[in-house]
Amino acid sequence: MPTRIQIPHGFALIQRGKASLLVREDYKDLLLRKRVEDFQNYLRADVRTFPPTFFHGRTPHPSIPIREGERVVIRQYVHGGLLRALTQNLYLLGSRSFEELAITEEIRSCGIPTLQPIAAIHQSVLGPLYRACLLTLELPDAxxxxxxxxxxxxxxxxxxxxxxxxxxxxxxxxxxxxxxxxxxxxxxxxxxxxxxxxxxxxxxxxxxxxxxxxxxxxxxxxxxxxxxxxxxxxxxxxxxxxxxxxxxxxxxxxxxxxxxxxxxxxxxxxxxxxxxxxxxxxxxxxxxxxxxxxxxx
Structure with missing residues (x-):
């Protein structure tokens, strides 16, 4: 589990196997039932059996239904530029997703319009290497x-x-x-x-x-x-x-x-x-x- 984690108000830190999750309390049960700690499964999902919507950044971001009228976008952290060809989605030390969730909540608290994060996941791979993703509520008309x-x-x-x-x-x-x-x-x-x-x-x-x-x-x-x-x-x-x-x-x-x-x-x-x-x-x-x-x- 990453050390020196800033836990925003209304969020909880949970350990599930090799994954550490920073989850918004009112979405915790929903997300754990979805087993979002295994987010790689959603990224590899067969659209015939699990039809997510995909948004595109550096890589496709699947959007999954969480409850009636709400979907969640899963954004995996992937290196840009030439580094992407070498390391792709592996990071060394730190916890990028937890840090981004914390500052996003700080930005929201200032009344600056942005997305609403509901979870960050830090998945240990080997030693200090990890994968990470951030989950935010989808704005379907944006x-x-x-x-x-x-x-x-x-x-x-x-x-x-x-x-x-x-x-x-x-x-x-x-x-x-x-x-x-x-x-x-x-x-x-x-x-x-x-x-x-x-x-x-x-x-x-x-x-x-x-x-x-x-x-x-x-x-x-x-x-x-x-x-x-x-x-x-x-x-x-x-x-x-x-x-x-x-x-x-x-x-x-x-x-x-x-x-x-x-x-x-x-x-x-x-x-x-x-x-x-x-x-x-x-x-x-x-x-x-x-x-x-x-x-x-």
């Missing part, structure tokens, strides 16, 4: 920001254009609130912003952390990561204009002149970096497609 933007096309109607502008501003204000609460996002990209109705939500807080006050450097690091994601998906045809980007940035900065100055400087100096990241995206696409996978090593 889409990520990429999917949301794709519906507008390159020439949106005036009505749709107003919705797009409103969402850019709302997303900027959401990130402003997130940062002002002291949170740093470990992987801020378009896929990690969901849209439910007309409200944006932040998700996926693996490797995120909280400080009393974030430095401007930390805030710019998050914004530049998001800007790289915007550039990547814009190249792939997602309709994001410079005006959309600046509307987001201006909403984020508000009347803070120091943030506006830092953002302008950061964006002006990051153009050269895009060449490097374009190469990295190409390599990651090859890895993800299997053209440069484990069989080729």
């Amino acid at each position: 889409v990520n920001l990429i999917q949301y933007l794709q519906q507008f096309g390159s020439h949106p109607s005036p009505q749709k254009l107003l919705l797009k502008r409103k969402m850019a501003r709302s997303a900027g204000l959401l990130l402003q609130r997130f940062h002002r609460s002291g949170f740093f996002h470990g992987d801020l990209q378009l896929k990690n912003i969901l849209v439910l109705g007309d409200e944006p939500l932040l998700i996926d807080f693996d490797r995120s952390y909280r400080k009393e006050v974030l430095s401007i450097k930390e805030r710019m690091k998050n914004l530049l990561r998001l800007n790289r994601s915007v550039e990547k998906w814009r190249r792939m045809g997602v309709p994001i204009s410079r005006t959309d980007r600046w509307r987001f940035f201006l909403a984020y900065a508000g009347e803070d002149r120091s943030i506006r100055t830092a953002m302008q400087t950061a964006i002006q100096t990051c153009a050269v970096r895009h060449l490097f990241h374009r190469c990295a995206w190409t390599i990651e696409d090859l890895v993800g497609s299997g053209q440069f996978g484990a069989r080729g090593l």
Whole structure:
């Protein structure tokens, strides 16, 4: 069992064989009856005998029914980039899922819209090696920001254009609130912003952390990561204009002149970096497609 575990209010720590589970009390019996500690079985499920819904990140995330009107998404932790071809879903030391659940609950307690986690699982494999997953309640009508933007096309109607502008501003204000609460996002990209109705939500807080006050450097690091994601998906045809980007940035900065100055400087100096990241995206696409996978090593 991982040591020095932060147990959020309303959660319980349970040991089942080689698996440690941090489970929300009001879902504990339901999840244990589902034997979610053997989450690998759900990831390998034959859809003919157990028809889950699948969401896609780095790997498919099965969504399983938990009770009437509710489903749970199982997100397994998998390395990104070239490391994925070598270690895939094995991690060394720590407990990523427990840490993410704890900070997600902290973010929720600040009133910042996000998913509701109900369990984290840490499954020991060999010595300090482990697999992990996080379980969250499914929001069936939510889409990520990429999917949301794709519906507008390159020439949106005036009505749709107003919705797009409103969402850019709302997303900027959401990130402003997130940062002002002291949170740093470990992987801020378009896929990690969901849209439910007309409200944006932040998700996926693996490797995120909280400080009393974030430095401007930390805030710019998050914004530049998001800007790289915007550039990547814009190249792939997602309709994001410079005006959309600046509307987001201006909403984020508000009347803070120091943030506006830092953002302008950061964006002006990051153009050269895009060449490097374009190469990295190409390599990651090859890895993800299997053209440069484990069989080729």
